[in-house]
Amino acid sequence: MSKNRARALIRLGHWGRPLTIAIPYLWLGLFFLLPFVIVLQISLAEPALTQPPYTALWHWVDEGLLEIRINLMNFRMVWDDSLYASALLNSLRVAALSTLLCLLLGYPMAYAIATAPERWRVILLMLIVLPFWTSFLIRVYAWIGILKSQGPLNDLLLALGLIETPLTILHTQTAVYIGILYSYLPFMILPLYANLSRLDWSLLEAAADLGCRPFGAFLRVTLPLSAGGILAGSLLVFIPVVGEFVIPDLLGGPETLMIGKLLWTEFFSNKDWPLAAALAILLLGLLLIPFVLIQRLEQRLGGQP
Amino acid sequence: MILPFVLISLLGIAARAGADPGGTLNLYNWNDYFAEETLAGFQAKTGIRPRLDVYDANEVLEAKLFAGRSGYDLVFPTARPFAARHIQADLYRPLERERLTGLTRLDPAIMSALEDIDPGNRHLVPYLWGTSGLGIDLEKVRGALGDDADLDTWALLFDPDQAAKLASCGISLLDDPSEVFAAALVFLGKDPNRYEAADLESAAALIRAIYPHVRYIHSSQYISDLANGELCVAMGYSGDVAQAQARAEEAGKGVRIDYRLPREGAAVWTDVMAIPRDAPNPDAAHAFIDYILEPAVIAAISNAVYYANPNLEATPLLEEAVRADPGIYPSAEVMTRLFVIAEREDAEIRALNRLWTRLKSNR
Incomplete structure (x- = not known):
């Protein structure tokens, strides 16, 4: 190694650390903290017939006299009106059940891919990722065609003689679950696959040698070792589903009251940006709870990703 | 690549x-x-x-x-x-x-x-205008209610007995609370623009009563569903129902759609530039x-989208089917029964929208 290069490395070492740390912080500050502060500021304003449609939080009354006006009614309204609580609860329930369904369906798929022969794995992974090449919106629209009462699914079931009259699936909660399960399954499979493909399979052989049946070995070896993948996949599904708007709007019926739709109503129909912002802040706070819990859990698991 | x-x-x-x-x-x-x-x-x-x-x-x-x-x-x-x-x-x-x-x-x-x-x-500058009334599949509605059924009334939607009979062939409402409440209020004989709490509550009770019979609430889905026979009564905009009518004729499956302005009164609106x-x-x-x-330009638009235009010189250039359609250009007698949905206080709109969300989600 030449002297110059060594010196360059030392110099980089000096500035490199703060620089590499600064970049992600800058990113977070610019694309997370700043938007958050803007939304927080709107949530403390009052709606007004101006452009933009809310009041400013402060203005200079006189030289040296700053008037600050903070409105907490939005948070109170969300708290007082049971509509918001029930929409939040329903969103959490839908997200929890969807996550569970994704896990039940995604785990065997990820397991099968991870244990498939090497040359098959690439193809199988491609099949999981390939739908992303089509726009998400178009894929959800496609489900409208599939699920409607004169659609191919009902035609098939009728032809097979499994049903007498077409099932009403579209615009029900069931359609919402189908749409979510379809759209979010890859987000469960991919982290699970990443985890399972690194599993040390000799541990299972050892378990078999010591007389453990395959199912027991799965429960006592594979499952605990893949906890990190399960957590990562569950978070990737749960968090976006809570705020999901497109799928319930297109596939759901009126009884599918989710927080995303309520946000839309407040923002568009009611032109009440402050209340919509307050709802968004509360949603964010609510979603932080599972995050913190899971981080604690991961630490207890020994920092395994 | x-x-x-x-x-x-x-x-x-x-x-x-x-x-x-x-x-x-x-x-x-x-x-x-x-x-x-x-x-x-x-x-x-x-x-x-x-x-x-x-x-x-x-x-x-x-x-x-x-x-x-x-x-x-x-x-x-x-x-x-x-x-x-x-x-x-x-x-x-x-x-x-x-x-x-x-x-x-x-x-x-x-x-x-x-x-x-x-x-x-x-x-x-006014662009086109239209009304909000009822799109009706004549054959299906007469099949459900009898051949002498009265079709020029909001009762098709808001009378729970009739709504129940029509539920199986499909009813839809516009996803617009001010339109739906205005219709419910005139059906009850109230002023659609006077927002008394008691009137609103009775309109809400009416909507709640027929709600189980409503297939869905949507502001454009009914166009294709009326045309292909998935709905038999849709609350809709005049031109959109006329488009459904035209599509049904094109499809040639014998579905006949009619647009009616209920005699209790219906909303008329103008879109502007x-x-x-x-x-x-x-x-x-x-x-x-x-x-x-330019008369020729707006006449071509009215001919295509089935909404009336405010341009007096364009009227002679309209297709006969458009100019003579009472659903697009209502008669002077019908015009007297139409009303405009007026502006409201922001607080009133918000209360109405939240009531609507509750109604729809049954909460």
């Missing part, structure tokens, strides 16, 4: 940038609200390249206007309550009326009605308004 795509799209951008001697006009209009040749005709005439984005709800347009810097030069809101509110919030640019030579062709009655919300007609205050190209917007004011 990516590089050629990037090159192609760059070339495309370069080509587009070079081909606009007259500049660009950014239009934001309802979906399916121009005739097929409208935009091409404008470009041929003026050399200005029109670019069209579409929306399917006034609320979406409104959110963009209130956020500011929408980038649009001309928008098409419904006059009341939307454009009225936008004028109060000073979102529109005053028109240079001397450049709009065709204004004299517009129906003075419609212009003077617009002065209520836009004194001196300084900001708004307005130039946002921060429009990048207001000159082009004026040119487009003047183009729309």
